[in-house]
Amino acid sequence: MTYLYSxxxxxxxxxxxxxxxxxxxxxxxxxFKEINxxxxxxxxxxxxxxxxxxxxxxxQTALNLNNPLIPKTLVAYAARQSVILEFAPTFISxxxxxxxxxxxxxxxxxxxxTEQIDALEVMGINSKNYLIFPxxxxxxxxxxxxxxSMFLGIAxxxxxxxxxxxxxxxxxILGLQDDFIPFHLVYAFVKTLLFAFILSTVPAYHGYYxxxxxxxxxxxxxxxxxxxxxxxxxxxxxxxxxxxS
Amino acid sequence: MIEVExxxxxxxxxxxxxxxxxxxxxxxTNLIIGQSGSGKSVFLKCMLGLFKPEEGTIKYDGKPYxxxxxxxxxELRKDIGMLFQGGALFDSMTVAExxxxxxxxFTKQKKKESMARVREVLDRVNLEGAEDKMPSEISGGMQxxxxxxxxxxxxxxxxxxxxxxxxxxxxxxxxxxxxxxxxTHENQITTVIITHDMNSVLEIGxxxxxxxxxxxxWKGTKDEIFQTDDExxxxxxYSSDLFKKVREAQLKGY
Numbered sequence: 001m002t003y004l005y006s007x008x009x010x011x012x013x014x015x016x017x018x019x020x021x022x023x024x025x026x027x028x029x030x031x032f033k034e035i036n037x038x039x040x041x042x043x044x045x046x047x048x049x050x051x052x053x054x055x056x057x058x059x060q061t062a063l064n065l066n067n068p069l070i071p072k073t074l075v076a077y078a079a080r081q082s083v084i085l086e087f088a089p090t091f092i093s094x095x096x097x098x099x100x101x102x103x104x105x106x107x108x109x110x111x112x113x114t115e116q117i118d119a120l121e122v123m124g125i126n127s128k129n130y131l132i133f134p135x136x137x138x139x140x141x142x143x144x145x146x147x148x149s150m151f152l153g154i155a156x157x158x159x160x161x162x163x164x165x166x167x168x169x170x171x172x173i174l175g176l177q178d179d180f181i182p183f184h185l186v187y188a189f190v191k192t193l194l195f196a197f198i199l200s201t202v203p204a205y206h207g208y209y210x211x212x213x214x215x216x217x218x219x220x221x222x223x224x225x226x227x228x229x230x231x232x233x234x235x236x237x238x239x240x241x242x243x244x245s
Numbered sequence: 246m247i248e249v250e251x252x253x254x255x256x257x258x259x260x261x262x263x264x265x266x267x268x269x270x271x272x273x274t275n276l277i278i279g280q281s282g283s284g285k286s287v288f289l290k291c292m293l294g295l296f297k298p299e300e301g302t303i304k305y306d307g308k309p310y311x312x313x314x315x316x317x318x319x320e321l322r323k324d325i326g327m328l329f330q331g332g333a334l335f336d337s338m339t340v341a342e343x344x345x346x347x348x349x350x351f352t353k354q355k356k357k358e359s360m361a362r363v364r365e366v367l368d369r370v371n372l373e374g375a376e377d378k379m380p381s382e383i384s385g386g387m388q389x390x391x392x393x394x395x396x397x398x399x400x401x402x403x404x405x406x407x408x409x410x411x412x413x414x415x416x417x418x419x420x421x422x423x424x425x426x427x428x429t430h431e432n433q434i435t436t437v438i439i440t441h442d443m444n445s446v447l448e449i450g451x452x453x454x455x456x457x458x459x460x461x462x463w464k465g466t467k468d469e470i471f472q473t474d475d476e477x478x479x480x481x482x483y484s485s486d487l488f489k490k491v492r493e494a495q496l497k498g499y
Contacts, residue, residue, distance in 0.1 A: 023350055115333040122293050122405075123347055124322030 010205045016128035017136070017201075027134060034138035038100050038200075039145060045099060046092055050083075050149040053091065054156030057082050062166035072167040076175030079157035081184075088149040089188045090236050093195040096142075097228035101203035104135060105224035108207030109217040117208070128208065135200040142196035143189050150188075191239045195232055202228045246271045247292065247403065247435055252301035254284075254291055261287045263459040264301070272433040274426050274449045276440055279456035280481060285439045288456065289407060292437065293327065294318065305403070323351050326396030326434075328406040328425075332388040334380040340367070340391050341376035347399045366394040370424060386417035390424070397428055404429065406438040410445060422448045443482060446470060455481070 021027070061078040108131055111117050120127040154176065161167045167175070206224035210216055247269040254262040261284045269275040277285050290296040292303055294310065303310045305321060313321060334343050341363050348359040367373055370390040380388055389409060396404060406425060410418030426449040429436040440446070446453060450467030455478055463470075463478045470482060 026349060110336070114331055114336075115329045116335055118295060119327065119329060119333040119335075121295060122322065122325060122327040123350065124319045125350060 006205075009209060010201070013128060013132070013205055013208060014201065016126065017132045019129060020126040022125065022130045022133070026130075030130070030134035031137045034134045035141055037103070038135065038138050039141050042096060042099055042145065043148070045095065046145055046149050047152050049095060050088065050092065050152040051156035051159075053087050054079055054083055054153030054158075055160035057087065057153075058157035058161040058166070059164060062161060062164070071175075072171045073175030073178055075161050075167050076157065076172040077178050079161070080154060080176050080180075083153035083157065084150055084184055084188050088146050088153055089192045089195065090232070092146060092149050093192075093199060093232050094229055096145075096199055097203075097232060098225050100199055101224050101228045102221040104200065104203040105207040105210075105221045106217050108132075108204055109210045109220045112208065112210055113213055113217060132201065132204045132208070135204060136197065139196040139200040140193070142199070143192045146188070146192045187239070187243045190243065191236060194235055194239060198228060198231050198235060202231055246306055247437070248302075248304040248307075249292070250302045250304070252288070252291060252303065253299045254287055254296060255299060261459050262291065262298075265456075265459075265461050267454050267461055267464065269435050269437050270452060271435045272430065273451040274429050274436050274438060275452045275454070276438050276446060276450050277454050277456060278439075278441055278446060278481070279462075280441065283456040284459040285441075285456055286407065289405060289437065289439050293325065293405060294322070323347075323399060324402040326399070326401035326404045328389070328392050328396050328404070328409050330407045330409075330411055332380070332385075332392040334388055334391055334395070336380055338380075339376065340372070340378050340380070340383070343380065343391055344394045344398050346395065351399065362398060363394075366398045367391075369397075369428075370394045386413050386421065389413065389417075389421050393421070393424060393428070397432070400432065402434055404434050404436040406436065406440075408440055408442075409438060410440070410442055415444065418442065418444065419448060425449065426451075446482075457481075 022030075058075055058079045062072075062075045065072070065074060108117075111131070117127045117131070120130055158169075158172055161172050162169050203221075203224040206220045206227065210220040212219075249265055249267045249269075252262050252265040253260070265288065277288060279285050287296060291298045310318070310321070334340075335346065338346065341360070344363045344366060345359050348354055348362060352359070354362070363376070364373070367375065370393050372387060372390050372394065375383060375387065375391070380391070383391070393409075404425070409425060410421050413421065422445050425436060425438065428434070438445070438449075446467055450470065453463075453465055453467065453470055454461055455463040455470075457477055463473065463475055465473065470478060473479065
């Protein structure tokens, strides 16, 4: 029953988010601030992880190709498929659930604890719209992060495979182009957009409706990470079933 | 003026407010006092529209709040200033941005005009020069004064204060009390203050409502509260040693 109540509360929150809008000029500056905090602030960790994950995928694939009948180009093919289909959109989103999600929950939760949300409501401001809507809009730029992650993942795979002496540069580029299905990119970006929405709203829900003090803010951030990850994984399953089956 | 008639509110089967009738007068500091758990904060939140009462009416200048359309409620909220217990300043904004916030949200003033108004209000609360400081860089007393500045920047008709001097030293608490009283008199606004600080009662208690277990147990002025023999009130008023000794001295005729 508690879960059903929370799900209902989450959708009611979404209704409130898209309810009475905050003044346009204020909203615009909030959106830019959120892009800076949520997106640009995450670029470093995303770039770092993507590069090394791509490299590890390439090395592991290369080390497992013992059969001389399997072409070396498969290293690039496997890296490309892994990075585009799963590692960039899903793995990075799980990382973002920890980084961005915890940030959203704790920042909104702290505002709840210190009565800043009450202050907004007393002033006649739709606090859900003021706090959550800019985050949702900012997260619509998330596909750019994933695009960069895909590029760096493949760059990492190239570096590890070529400079590690597993394949030649030509073989890698040939494998990269081998049997490429453009729809896989559509699939990856469709789910990235859904993940962006989840990453901004599920942690916001946990922050907005939290009760208690500083300790509970920490607990809410942890719970938020767990539930955001669960929702991401379940959504990933359904989107994959719908688009790729 | 705010009139409250038969206000009732409960949570999860427990009745917190059991039918309160009271009138908060304009141009006076109206204090709500009572022990923790007596329903003061719930009462305040009902008046602010943060909680919906189960029964009863709250009238703002004669018009029941429940009859207000959404647009009218929003308009009314522009006339309300609120000073929260912890100040509730926005952490990510400077002092000036905090004070400017209501102007930015509800007026079409240019930044220069807004800034002039912000400086004027900050001067009034003796915080000139603090514009660029962050809330974390100033003391608790200064934070309260910034919160007062933010509450009055839009020239509200109604000012609500939730324990305005909690966590402050006695000197700063007196400064805050006097400041609220001065603003109330000068702007002729209806000020409602929740407190359980008897020093505040002594300083600015022009009209006092004493709540006990969700009911209005007593009402009067600061002079009357120290004269009354009503036990429910005296138990609360003379609970501190200092006031107890003053009371004993009074009774002995000193």
